[in-house]
Amino acid sequence: MTLDQLRTLKAIIDNGTLNAAASALHKTQPAVSIAIKKLEEQVGFDILDRAHYRIRLTQRGQLFFQEAQVLLQEAEQLTQLGKELARGNEASFAISYEQLCSNEHINACLKSTFRSFPGTRFNVSGGSRFSALQNIIKQEAQLGIGPWFHLFHAAGNFDSMPIGKMEIVILASPSLFDAKDITLASQLNHYPSLNVQESDLPFDSDKLTFVRGMQQIKIGDIYTLKSLLLDGAGWAVISKQQCMKEIDTGLLQQVVLSDVESKIEAEIRVFRHYSRQHGPVASYLWEQFRHLSDAFKKQDCGC
Incomplete structure (x- = not known):
């Protein structure tokens, strides 16, 4: 079995007749007929139903053609990869x-x-x-x-x-503070602080944040942090741009402190x-x- 035989089979199915397939492949009709006949001999069953004007797949041929299409697609991807590598493109x-x-x-x-x-x-x-x-x-x-x-x-x-640019601010769900007015950094100490996990860089630590809570919860990704933030599990120092929809709809509120800086631009x-x-x-x-x-x-x- 060869890729050329499978491409011939696909051309027949796509075009409906041996003549049309031969034209699309720039081959003669006998060459197309021989190729598909050899393929059927190799697999041991009829792939094509030739009883109609437009050639159809037999029941077993349909299953075979589904797998053949996967193989042809992978072969095309491999060919494309070869071309990319030949041009010096990064793999x-x-x-x-x-x-x-x-x-x-x-x-x-x-x-x-x-x-x-x-x-x-x-x-x-x-x-x-x-x-x-x-x-x-x-x-x-x-x-x-x-x-x-x-x-x-x-x-x-x-x-x-x-x-x-990004603006880093303090955000929380209104449910977290239970209608209390938070204006001082010390007031935040009574609530959990949600933080993205620090990197291994020597200058990175939990002291780098401009405001901290007594209880700090480390989270591995921003999407989990945002989910917990929306559910009122704690407050967070986070990009305002990432939460504009939630701020506009009232699901999150910005906390503005009077005694320390409560936002920075990066x-x-x-x-x-x-x-x-x-x-x-x-x-x-x-x-x-x-x-x-x-x-x-x-x-x-x-x-």
Whole structure:
């Protein structure tokens, strides 16, 4: 059994007649007939029902053709991968994308790259706080997307571009405080604090948060944290942009404190290790983010 025989079978089913299949394959009708006959001899049963004007699959032929289509699709993917590798495209590409920073503009850059390099296997991961920087430093990812602070420059030799902003605020479900007016940091001590797990970076600790609770609950991902936040399990320091719908509908409320800073602005950056050599996928993706960065800078300066 060969892929050519399976492609011939697919052409017959797609086109309905031997003549049409032969034309689509740029072969003669006898060649198509011989190929399908040999295939039927090899499998030991009739695949095609030739009793009608348009050729149909027999009952056993239908089951056989379903599996043949899977095999043909996998063969096409393998062929595409071979072409991608021959052009020097990366076989795999890892991106560390912090969940707090996700937005439609960043997603559009990623989507464009996924579609432009179908032969590359992309691995996109989230994780703990500052996981993007940590994964770049450990060389577990080739591209990082996350909040950026100036002290990060000391952690390594990076290329980086600003691509957005995020506002970090204190949010809670109204049910958590039972109608109490919370205006002081000490009042928050009476309620659990929900926190994304820290990274392994030496400067990252629970002391880095600008306000803390007495009881701290560590959570591995932002989506679990947000679920607990909505259910009133505790309050959290979190990206306001991630929760705008819930704030607008009253499911979450922003806590503004009078005695300490209760919000900060952070830059969102895309970053990678500095190198003179980057593959086609890395270069294409970086260029997509360069366009996003240019648009962000113009908007930020009011140009």
